[in-house]
Amino acid sequence: MTERLAATPAGITTAARILREGGLVAFGTETVYGLGGDATQPAAVARIFEAKNRPRFNPLISHFASADAAFTQVQACPLAQKLAAAFWPGPLTLVLPRAPGSTVSDLAADGLSSLAVRVPHGEAVLALLRAVGRPVAAPSANRSGRISPSDASHVLEELTGRIDAVLDTGPCAVGLESTVLDLTDPDRPCLLRPGGVPVEALETLCGPIARPETEADAAPLSPGRMLSHYAPSLPVRLNATSVGPREGLLAFGPAPLPGAAVTWNLSPTGSLEEAAARLFSGLRFLDSQQPTFDLTGLAVQPIPPQGLGLAIQDRLNRAAAPRPAEPDLP
Missing domain, CATH: 3.90.870.10 (DHBP synthase)
Structure with missing residues (x-):
């Protein structure tokens, strides 16, 4: 325990x-x-x-x-x-x-x-x-x-x-x-x-x-460099300009895209510091909503590529990367 x-x-x-x-x-x-x-x-x-x-x-x-x-x-x-x-x-x-x-x-x-x-x-x-x-x-x-x-x-x-x-x-x-x-x-x-x-x-x-x-x-020198990393169970679509009715939306800024089944806004004010602090909680929350809303994937609004935005993009790129095949169980 x-x-x-x-x-x-x-x-x-x-x-x-x-x-x-x-x-x-x-x-x-x-x-x-x-x-x-x-x-x-x-x-x-x-x-x-x-x-x-x-x-x-x-x-x-x-x-x-x-x-x-x-x-x-x-x-x-x-x-x-x-x-x-x-x-x-x-x-x-x-x-x-x-x-x-x-x-x-x-x-x-x-x-x-x-x-x-x-x-x-x-x-x-x-x-x-x-x-x-x-x-x-x-x-x-x-x-x-x-x-x-x-x-x-x-x-x-x-x-x-x-x-x-x-x-x-x-x-x-x-x-x-x-x-x-x-x-x-x-x-x-x-x-x-x-x-x-x-x-x-x-x-x-x-x-x-x-x-x-x-x-x-x-990869040999640094932790956290596996390509498919920080991955929710749902597929992740980056730099979304629209969102479908069966997608969860990871929004950023004061204008979340309309039409998502469920939305988590990393920072309504557009603060990269707030977005960084809320990133993993947001991915985890949206992933947990799959059974409730029958989600087929997650859409992510663009994140500015400066300051902490670079680190956020790095995590999101890994979340969206192709997943390695599951190993066969004995």
Whole structure:
């Protein structure tokens, strides 16, 4: 049975004990809920993959209570230190060469010579990480390829009975995953995944940031790069200019398209920050309305391609991507 823990000193102490003993605890950050396991224990990391049905070639982000703690596990260049000072705690993940004495398991890093690290924002999650005192690997707390959770109830919908506990820290403020920046070559910073920190903000400190030429170029280094990802069960149609009577509408702005069976507006005022925070909840809500309205698919109004809009588009492109074939069951 999965225990729901309050974000109190007692709840945090219990969650830290479970993690140190090799259990799994989901917890809220400013981005989404993460499914945490002790990154130094390969068995705990394996449990994360098992609970999520996650592809094993996708490395995990290790979470820390401070930049100093994170930089004991990686070789931090001056640019990494500058970015950490500006954006940590916050929704930025840095991919850096692993330190020779790194204690993060090879399974968490997928055997790579690099490691993805970040310091999340939030009093409760930082208190939890301090209490654990070890790197905590934490992908999003959902089954692999499904909609990422921005509330404790979302975690329980998918992972009850598969994990030990959820530390309920309330709704996530940002609502989509961290930006992932590859600094393994500090002279050529490379964006592996857009996210909660806009690229424009990073470029004020980094200068121009490169992009991988293909998905395959990014996939080995970065979490969240599977093509069909964040997918509801219904097919998703992007950049819709009209909507059918059996479609659910993911709207944006003050003028939702008429004619949808059911509508979720990411932001009636056109705020990209509000849209990001409501994205996964909206996809989850519309997907849940399929039996009520006999929906055949979801239509998505255009999202502006700047700032957080780039990250929102990235998630929606993955939600709309062709789905991999289901494996045959034994």
